[in-house]
Amino acid sequence: xxxxxxxxxxxxxxxxxxxxxxxxxxxxxxxMFWYRQDPGLGLRLIxxxxxxxxxxxxxxPEGYSVSREKKERxxxxxxxxxxxxxxxxxxxxxxxxxxxxPLHFGNGTRLTVT
Amino acid sequence: xxxxxxxxxxxxxxxxxxxxxxxNYSSSVPPYLFWYVQYPNQGLQLLxxxxxxxxxxxxxxxFEAEFKKSETSFHLTKPSAHMSDAAEYFCAVTLYNxxxxxxxxxxxELSVKP
Numbered sequence: 001x002x003x004x005x006x007x008x009x010x011x012x013x014x015x016x017x018x019x020x021x022x023x024x025x026x027x028x029x030x031x032m033f034w035y036r037q038d039p040g041l042g043l044r045l046i047x048x049x050x051x052x053x054x055x056x057x058x059x060x061p062e063g064y065s066v067s068r069e070k071k072e073r074x075x076x077x078x079x080x081x082x083x084x085x086x087x088x089x090x091x092x093x094x095x096x097x098x099x100x101x102p103l104h105f106g107n108g109t110r111l112t113v114t
Numbered sequence: 115x116x117x118x119x120x121x122x123x124x125x126x127x128x129x130x131x132x133x134x135x136x137x138n139y140s141s142s143v144p145p146y147l148f149w150y151v152q153y154p155n156q157g158l159q160l161l162x163x164x165x166x167x168x169x170x171x172x173x174x175x176x177f178e179a180e181f182k183k184s185e186t187s188f189h190l191t192k193p194s195a196h197m198s199d200a201a202e203y204f205c206a207v208t209l210y211n212x213x214x215x216x217x218x219x220x221x222x223e224l225s226v227k228p
Contacts, residue, residue, distance in 0.1 A: 004157075031213045031214050031215075033214075033215065033216075035218075039221075040123060040220055040221075041220060042120075042204060042218040042219050042220040042221045043158075043204065043206075043216075043218040044218070045215065045216075045217075048213075048215060050213055058215075090157060090158065092158075092216075094213070094214035096213055096214075100146045100163070100165035100166075100210065101214065102148055102150075102160040102163055103158075103214055103216055105150075105157040105158040105159075106157055107156060107157040108156075108157050
């Protein structure tokens with residue numbers, strides 16, 4: 001069974017801190033995604049990656065960056081955390097040629113920025 | 115570009131009643147469509163998917179959805195609600211050439227009254 005693991009379930013950070021959210025998948029998936037979930041807005045795509053060292057902006061990349069140094073790991077970076085980045089963050093992955101297959105999601109990281 | 119609209123951010127039904135959660139999509143080419151469920155404090159779990167085979171799709175936990183091209187709809191139904199169905203439900207769309215990148219609706223929170 002596919003496992004997508006997000007390293008932290010809950011995080012509390014201060015405004016201005018640099019924050020790293022880590023995601024690891026164990027199924028050799030090429031494509032990985034970071035979404036942000038907010039009430040009434042559903043899930044919105046922040047960044048995605050189709051290969052190691054490759055990244056593409058999603059719909060809301062402002063204030064975020066990503067790193068993909070290894071195939072199994074995709075990190076989301078908040079360069080200088082702000083209160084409006086308080087949210088639930090979800091990582092997902094899939095094989096690159098499986099357009100009709102569902103994304104596999106991690107359990108999410110709930111980030112609070114104070 | 116594709117989009118998804120879920121009608122009703124909150125739906126409340128009585129236990130044993132019909133569940134109907136509405137989803138309309140916009141796409142210039144045939145889409146792949148998904149319904150995901152999120153239980154409190156958990157990640158997203160796939161309920162069912164449409165990938166251009168049968169238009170009536172059966173999923174887990176007794177849910178099903180019908181793809182209606184003429185109405186651009188993919189509504190989710192369950193004949194008889196159970197208390198354990200209380201959760202948030204998300205409709206999502208992608209295309210065959212987008213590497214699994216999903217566009218989500220706003221989500222519908224389902225409450226089930228005893």
